[in-house]
Amino acid sequence: MAILVTPETKILVQGITGSFGARHATLSLAYGSQVVAGVTPGKGGQLFEGKVPIFDTVAEAVKATGATASAVFVPPPFAADAILEGADANLELVVAITEGIPVNDMIRVKRALQGRSTRLIGPNCPGLVTPGTGPQSSGGCRIGIAPGYIHKKGHIGVVSRSGTLTYEAVWQLTCRGVGQSTCVGIGGDPVNGTSHLDVIKRFMADPETPGIIMIGEIGGAAEEEAAEWIAKYGTKPVAGFIAGATAPPGRRMGHAGAIVSGGKGTAQAKIDAFRAAGIGISRTPSEMADTLLRMM
Amino acid sequence: MNIHEYQAKQLLARHGVAVPAGDPCKTVEEARVAATKLFAAGHPLAVVKSQIHAGGRGKGTFKHGFQGGVKLAKSVEEAVNFADNMLGKVLVTKQTGPEGRLVQTILVAAAESIRMEFYLAVLLDRNVSRPLIMASTEGGVEIEEVAEKSPEKIIREHVDPAVGLMPYQTRKIASALGLKGDLFNQACKLIAAVYKTWWESDASMVEINPLCIVEGPGGKESIVAVDAKIGLDENALYRHPDIAAMRDLAEESPLEVEASKHALNYIKLDGNIACLVNGAGLAMSTMDIIKHFGGDPANFLDVGGGASKDQVSAAFKIILSDASVKAILVNIFGGIMDCNVIATGIVEAVRETGLKLPLVVRLEGNNVAAGKKTLAESGLTIIGGDSMADAAQKVVKTLRPA
Numbered sequence: 001m002a003i004l005v006t007p008e009t010k011i012l013v014q015g016i017t018g019s020f021g022a023r024h025a026t027l028s029l030a031y032g033s034q035v036v037a038g039v040t041p042g043k044g045g046q047l048f049e050g051k052v053p054i055f056d057t058v059a060e061a062v063k064a065t066g067a068t069a070s071a072v073f074v075p076p077p078f079a080a081d082a083i084l085e086g087a088d089a090n091l092e093l094v095v096a097i098t099e100g101i102p103v104n105d106m107i108r109v110k111r112a113l114q115g116r117s118t119r120l121i122g123p124n125c126p127g128l129v130t131p132g133t134g135p136q137s138s139g140g141c142r143i144g145i146a147p148g149y150i151h152k153k154g155h156i157g158v159v160s161r162s163g164t165l166t167y168e169a170v171w172q173l174t175c176r177g178v179g180q181s182t183c184v185g186i187g188g189d190p191v192n193g194t195s196h197l198d199v200i201k202r203f204m205a206d207p208e209t210p211g212i213i214m215i216g217e218i219g220g221a222a223e224e225e226a227a228e229w230i231a232k233y234g235t236k237p238v239a240g241f242i243a244g245a246t247a248p249p250g251r252r253m254g255h256a257g258a259i260v261s262g263g264k265g266t267a268q269a270k271i272d273a274f275r276a277a278g279i280g281i282s283r284t285p286s287e288m289a290d291t292l293l294r295m296m
Numbered sequence: 297m298n299i300h301e302y303q304a305k306q307l308l309a310r311h312g313v314a315v316p317a318g319d320p321c322k323t324v325e326e327a328r329v330a331a332t333k334l335f336a337a338g339h340p341l342a343v344v345k346s347q348i349h350a351g352g353r354g355k356g357t358f359k360h361g362f363q364g365g366v367k368l369a370k371s372v373e374e375a376v377n378f379a380d381n382m383l384g385k386v387l388v389t390k391q392t393g394p395e396g397r398l399v400q401t402i403l404v405a406a407a408e409s410i411r412m413e414f415y416l417a418v419l420l421d422r423n424v425s426r427p428l429i430m431a432s433t434e435g436g437v438e439i440e441e442v443a444e445k446s447p448e449k450i451i452r453e454h455v456d457p458a459v460g461l462m463p464y465q466t467r468k469i470a471s472a473l474g475l476k477g478d479l480f481n482q483a484c485k486l487i488a489a490v491y492k493t494w495w496e497s498d499a500s501m502v503e504i505n506p507l508c509i510v511e512g513p514g515g516k517e518s519i520v521a522v523d524a525k526i527g528l529d530e531n532a533l534y535r536h537p538d539i540a541a542m543r544d545l546a547e548e549s550p551l552e553v554e555a556s557k558h559a560l561n562y563i564k565l566d567g568n569i570a571c572l573v574n575g576a577g578l579a580m581s582t583m584d585i586i587k588h589f590g591g592d593p594a595n596f597l598d599v600g601g602g603a604s605k606d607q608v609s610a611a612f613k614i615i616l617s618d619a620s621v622k623a624i625l626v627n628i629f630g631g632i633m634d635c636n637v638i639a640t641g642i643v644e645a646v647r648e649t650g651l652k653l654p655l656v657v658r659l660e661g662n663n664v665a666a667g668k669k670t671l672a673e674s675g676l677t678i679i680g681g682d683s684m685a686d687a688a689q690k691v692v693k694t695l696r697p698a
Contacts, residue, residue, distance in 0.1 A: 027632070076531060102532035103420060104457075104498050110425045111457045145601065147631035147662060162577020163601060164629045168684070171629070171660065188576060191425045217577055220422040243580040246565075246587045247596070254561045254576025254598040256531065257422070262440050267584075284588050285581040286685035 002130035002182040003157065003202040003209070004093060004119070005069060005141040009130075012037040012067040012091075014058065014074055014082045016048050021073030024097075024145050025052070028071075031148035032132055032139040037061040039070075058089040069093040071127060071143045079123060080105035087118040095143045096123035096193070103256070106191035113193065120193025124256065126163035126185035137179075146170075146185065154179015156292065157203035159196055160215035161188050161222075161255065165243060165285060169213050172289035181209040188255025190219070196226040204235055211237045211296050213288055214279065218244030219258045219265040224273040231277035239280040239292035242270045297528045299542045300347040302403040304526040307497055307539070308504075312489040314482075314520045318405025320347065327379030330404035331372045338513060341407035342369045344378040346387050348397040349547040356389035358382070359396060365389065368407055375404060400546060408520055413506035414473055415439055416487065418494035427455040429491060431469050435506035461491045479509060482519045490521075497539060498532030501525070551614050558610040560599055567592025568622040569691055570615040572608070574599050574629065582627045585684055591692035594621045603633065608641035609648065616649055623654040625691040627684060628661070635659045635667030643674040654694035655679065658687035 011028065015021040016038025025048060028035050037055060038048045044056035055061035058070065070091050074082045079098040086094040101123050113120055121128060127144015131137035131151035142148045150167055152174040160166040166185050173180060184199050186192055196214060203209045216223035223242065230238055245267035247253045249260040260266050274281055282291040299307075302320040309315050317337065319330040327344070334342045346353050346365035353365035362381040369375035379402055388396035413435030421428035431451040434442045442449055451472045455461045463484065470483035486507075494502045503525045510520050533540040545553050555562030561576065565583070569591045573579035576598045583593035595615065599607050615621055628638050642657060658681035659667045671678050679694070681687020 077534065100531045102498055102535075103500065103529045104495065104532065107420070107425055107427065107457045145632065150631065150661070160577070162575060162580075164573075164575025164631065165577035165581060167629050167631045167661070168578060190420060190422050215577070217580060222422075225423070241581070243577050243584060246583045246593055247580055248563070248565065251563055253563065253580050253596055256529075258576060258580065262443075284585045284685055284688075285578070286585065286683050 003199070003206050004128060004182060004184065005130050005143065007130065007132050007139055007141050008034065009069050009141045010034045010036045010065060010067040011141070011143055012039060012058065012061045012065065012070045014039045014070055014072045014086065016040055016052070016054060016073070017043055018073055018075070022048070024071070024073065027148065028142045031142045032134060033142045036065040036067050058085045058091070062089045062091065067091070069143060070095065072096040072098055074098060076100040076102070080109045083109050083120060084112055087113055087116050091118055093119050093121065095121045095125070095127045097125060097127055097144050099124040101189070103189070103191055106189065110191055110193065121184065122187040122192060124189040125187030125192070126166060128182060128184045130182045131180055144185070146183065150174055151183065152179035154181065155208055155210055156180045157206070157209040157212045158183040159199040159203070159212070160185055161217050161257070162215060162243065165215050168285055169215060169288040176289055176293065178289065178293065181206060188217070188257050190257040195222045197222070197229050200226050200230065204233070209236070211292050213292050214238055214240045215288070216240065216242045216270055217255065217258050218242070218247050218253065218260050218267050221265065223270040227273040227277035227279060230279060234277065237280065237292060237295035239282055239288060239295060240274040241282040241285055241288050242267045242274070243285070297530050297533065297543055298349045298547070299526055299528065300349065300401065300544065301345065301524060302347055302401065303542045304524040305521065307526060308490065308493050308521055308524055311493040311496065313486055313493065314518065315524070316406045316408050316520055316522060318403055320401050320403050321379065322383070322401055324376060324379045324383060327402060327404050328372060328376050331369065331375035334404065334406050335372055339406040342375050343367070343405050343407040344369055344375055344382065345403040345405065346382050346399040347401040347403055348387060348392070348399060349544070350389050350391040350397060352389035352391050353387065356387045359386040359388060365399070379404070398546065408508060408510035408522060410508045410522065411511055411517060412509040414508070415442070415505045416490060416507045417501065417503040417505070418491055418499070419501045421454060424454060426457060427491070427494065429453045429455065429469060429487065431473060433473055435508070439505065455491065460495070461488060463488070479517060479519060486519050497526070498529045498536060499526050500529050501527040551617055555614050558607055560597065560607060560611055560614070562614055563596040564618060565593055565595050567594045568620050568695065570594040570597070570618065570621040570624045571627060572597050572599060572611050572615060572624065573627045574601060574603055574633065578627065578629060582625065582684065585688040586625065586692065589688045589692045591688070591695065594618055601633070603638070605637060605641035605644065608638060609645040612645035612649055616651070621653065623691050623694045624656070625687055626655070626657040627687060628659050630659065630661035630664065630667070632662065634662055635664045636670055639667035639670040643670060643676065646676050654691065656681050656687050656691040656694070658682070658684060
């Protein structure tokens with residue numbers, strides 16, 4: 001089992017003819033994911049790599065191919081529109097990879113998604129992977145930009161705001177012979193579609209995910225919110241790591257959302273919340289997998 | 297991106313917020329003209345304010361001994377004297393660090409006769425992904441302090457982005473601030489204008505502290521933004537070329553400016569172990585792990601997910617321009633990126649720069665074997681790290697006396 005996506009999930013790629021979108025659509029196809037359609041306005045009727053049909057609109061792509069999930073690679077000025085087009089076409093999942101979307105655009109997008117069935121992951125995220133059973137986990141569902149081959153089909157859930165830190169955790173697990181059910185990168189922006197807690201709840205409800213790694217970073221209070229819920233309702237071991245203990249206050253550390261402001265969103269406050277919730281603390285990023293495995 | 301107080305007031309005024317009369321000045325002569333205008337208009341006092349992106353200006357000291365980055369002048373001559381002591385001089389405040397900041401612009405403005413001070417700000421409430429207006433009767437002090445000591449004195453009003461700020465919300469806030477009559481109506485208008493500034497400028501924060509009831513000529517009271525601070529969402533600058541032009545490169549570290557030209561994310565810190573990492577989360581945690589093993593990170597540096605050879609080379613040059621750097625840790629998780637491309641970039645950069653400092657490289661991921669081979673066969677003394685912990689321990693050890 002897995003959460004959010006399975007190897008059968010049919011994926012469309014918004015912005016499939018841009019260099020970034022094309023590159024990762026190709027990699028997803030090579031991984032064995034079901035990339036069934038691309039969307040680039042004005043290029044409807046063409047084929048991507050000679051096999052994936054391209055449509056002018058998401059609605060057309062959905063109607064023709066039955067896609068239920070989308071990866072958004074369109075540039076920042078057009079990303080909010082692309083996300084809402086996916087929601088309008090009633091996609092189950094829209095994964096926004098695009099980095100650099102104005103915060104006010106995301107405030108409006110998030111408000112417009114209220115009451116809709118579409119779940120948004122990201123933006124500014126690596127996407128998600130449900131590993132498959134083939135060599136180097138191929139045959140799984142890869143939506144986004146994560147390297148597929150580092151995964152291994154298995155049972156640990158991974159959720160993180162950071163891309164490379166997710167890969168680090170996944171690789172530590174895979175190197176120890178431990179596979180993953182689904183790995184979700186929720187993105188480093190201050191306004192995002194899916195929170196740590198949203199993903200944690202799904203992992204807790206997934207009978208095939210007995211353990212979770214949660215990776216957070218400075219800024220906001222999403223990690224604290226997840227920890228509070230875990231303290232009350234958590235039924236599975238969770239190991240956690242928080243990046244940014246040495247970050248100077250008031251500076252954005254690469255991610256738009258990674259900032260300690262007015263004494264809020266510090267690494268220490270998050271680590272304290274983790275500890276209070278019984279989450280295993282990985283003191284360095286090298287110990288994320290071992291911390292969880294010791295708890296299981 | 298941060299802007300100066302005078303620029304923040306320009307943006308606010310453009311949206312209809314009342315600010316004290318005044319002009320930004322870059323020379324003593326301009327200051328004389330500005331001050332003359334104010335006194336001629338009947339203002340009994342002018343305030344001369346150093347424009348730097350750091351707080352604590354009023355209590356700051358200039359390196360040449362002059363006290364105070366914000367001064368009240370009773371005459372044109374006094375204002376000119378203050379301007380002469382500020383312009384081109386370095387101001388040190390509790391927020392600038394001992395190196396201080398060069399004052400290149402001053403704001404010469406009417407010093408208002410203040411009857412009451414309030415606090416007003418608009419920012420994003422990340423917990424609910426909505427704009428939040430914060431107001432308080434406790435103006436002129438740091439809001440964090442108010443939040444700590446008397447949280448009940450902070451008024452909070454969220455805005456639904458679907459409908460925007462509604463007039464009844466401005467009335468709620470004005471009423472909670474205890475305002476009546478004409479001042480009540482003025483406050484409602486001002487709150488709406490401040491919100492509009494926030495939304496239409498794509499600001500990350502607009503803070504007016506203090507927002508003041510001032511007494512004008514003839515005893516007429518009005519509400520004025522006496523000080524203002526605006527932070528902007530860099531992601532949205534592409535649609536505000538006028539605001540983007542307000543960026544003051546002199547307020548940023550030269551190395552950070554250079555890094556931004558190469559699309560590198562670099563922040564200088566106080567330590568001596570430089571790091572070069574791909575990915576923001578990994579870059580932050582690389583700093584953390586250096587500290588964990590007893591070292592001191594010299595910087596945050598994220599070369600991004602798809603770093604090129606040229607970017608790696610530019611990154612090395614930036615790291616090496618920091619004289620306090622005594623050792624370097626490269627930590628790359630090449631997911632999609634080819635580790636061998638990175639390794640080749642490192643070898644070239646080391647040769648090009650004639651690097652003499654200890655260099656520890658931890659490579660993991662795509663084509664890592666070839667990358668490690670390239671490093672080993674380069675003939676350079678590069679210390680390999682097997683994991684982040686191993687690499688961090690090794691780089692810290694290079695700085696310990698044997």
